[in-house]
Amino acid sequence: MATSIEEVKQFLQEEGKKFREIPGKNFVRTGFVTDNYTDVEGEKLCHLVVAVEEDGEFLKIVAPKAYQFPKDASSYNKMALFQTLLQISWDTKMVQFEYDPDDGEVRAIIEFPIEDSTLTCKQLMRCIYGITGVLEKYHEQITDAMRSGLTPETDEERKKAFEEFQRQRRDDRRRELGG
Numbered sequence: 001m002a003t004s005i006e007e008v009k010q011f012l013q014e015e016g017k018k019f020r021e022i023p024g025k026n027f028v029r030t031g032f033v034t035d036n037y038t039d040v041e042g043e044k045l046c047h048l049v050v051a052v053e054e055d056g057e058f059l060k061i062v063a064p065k066a067y068q069f070p071k072d073a074s075s076y077n078k079m080a081l082f083q084t085l086l087q088i089s090w091d092t093k094m095v096q097f098e099y100d101p102d103d104g105e106v107r108a109i110i111e112f113p114i115e116d117s118t119l120t121c122k123q124l125m126r127c128i129y130g131i132t133g134v135l136e137k138y139h140e141q142i143t144d145a146m147r148s149g150l151t152p153e154t155d156e157e158r159k160k161a162f163e164e165f166q167r168q169r170r171d172d173r174r175r176e177l178g179g
Helices: 005-014 075-091 121-148 155-176
Strands: 027-033 045-053 058-068 096-099 105-113
Touching: 005 027, 005 045, 005 121, 027 121, 045 121, 058 121, 075 096, 075 121, 075 155, 105 121
Parallel strands: none
Antiparallel strands: 027 045, 045 058, 058 105, 096 105
């Protein structure tokens, strides 16, 4: 049973979704216009790759380069980013995040086994809308973590974290200025 890239393309066509394929590859690229989420190029667009692996027994939906964590960012911001991504994973279903330490790429991904079952259009679309929905809903929290070291906590915790960030920045500036 399992599934095939042809079946994935058929489901996307049935749903009226545009996609791009590379002949001979077991994946398609698609994208969705967003309201809140902004990709690394500044566009309101969520890029997705839908891949069929392991002879059709495994499906992956990936938002590659969903975010780009700057190489020169502080470990404080990196910790905030990781905490934020873990909290989002805790609060949501299916969506996971991956981080490439070599280039700072952050991906959103859903992967699951089809095995000897049959993929349905409803399952595929839930995954696609799951990733885009999570990126839409949590975009501000993720970018706040990367840029400012803020994590999705209570207002009081956020205020304390920001005050600590400001204190660290003041201390860093004083050291830079030799004072």
